[in-house]
Amino acid sequence: MTSATLLAALATLPPTGGIVLRGLDDTPASVAPLGVLTEVVAASREVLVATENLSARTLLVLLVRTGRDLSVLSAHPEAAEVALRPGTAWRRLPDPVVHGAPLPVVVLEELDPAGYTQPTGWPASLAAVTEQVGVLLRGAQAAAPLPLTRPGRFVGPWPSRAAGRD
Numbered sequence: 726m727t728s729a730t731l732l733a734a735l736a737t738l739p740p741t742g743g744i745v746l747r748g749l750d751d752t753p754a755s756v757a758p759l760g761v762l763t764e765v766v767a768a769s770r771e772v773l774v775a776t777e778n779l780s781a782r783t784l785l786v787l788l789v790r791t792g793r794d795l796s797v798l799s800a801h802p803e804a805a806e807v808a809l810r811p812g813t814a815w816r817r818l819p820d821p822v823v824h825g826a827p828l829p830v831v832v833l834e835e836l837d838p839a840g841y842t843q844p845t846g847w848p849a850s851l852a853a854v855t856e857q858v859g860v861l862l863r864g865a866q867a868a869a870p871l872p873l874t875r876p877g878r879f880v881g882p883w884p885s886r887a888a889g890r891d
Contacts, residue, residue, distance in 0.1 A: 740791040741807060742847065744788060744847070744854075745770055745792060746769055746784060746787065747787060747883070748879055749783035750782055750882060751783065757885060757888070760815055760887045762809060762815065764811050765808055765810060767806055767879050768785075768787055768809055771805045772784070772864070774871060776880065780880075784829070786821075786830060787809070787833050788832065788834045788844065788847050790842045792807040792808060795808055804874070814836040815834065816834050818832040
């Protein structure tokens, strides 16, 4: 499937919002304060899937407006996969302090400069995001590791171009 075909197929799916997660294979400092995705990125609603059983270096918590839920189409619906499309703009929020977190946490908010897509499924404040992430991480730490059906799919770089760069 070509990237144009993939993007056209993703565009036919309804947008979904809320919190999704991705493991970052780098440090929090590698995430720019403002950027635009340069390729399709896979994320998950499940912490253990997104971090390959908490083995990622950093947890990206993504407040999504226009993701595309792929779980109903997937051979692995338990992965709770959400695709993020290139061209979406992201702003880094202040890093939350999640007590007892097994890895650093970075929160990114998907921006909508045109103001057409209101956030849905987002906690009301950064404190509420921090609390919800803490609950998710404690649950993941207490759970048995999951089989890795697609290593590297949900953990990797955050492929974005920092704002102001050509």
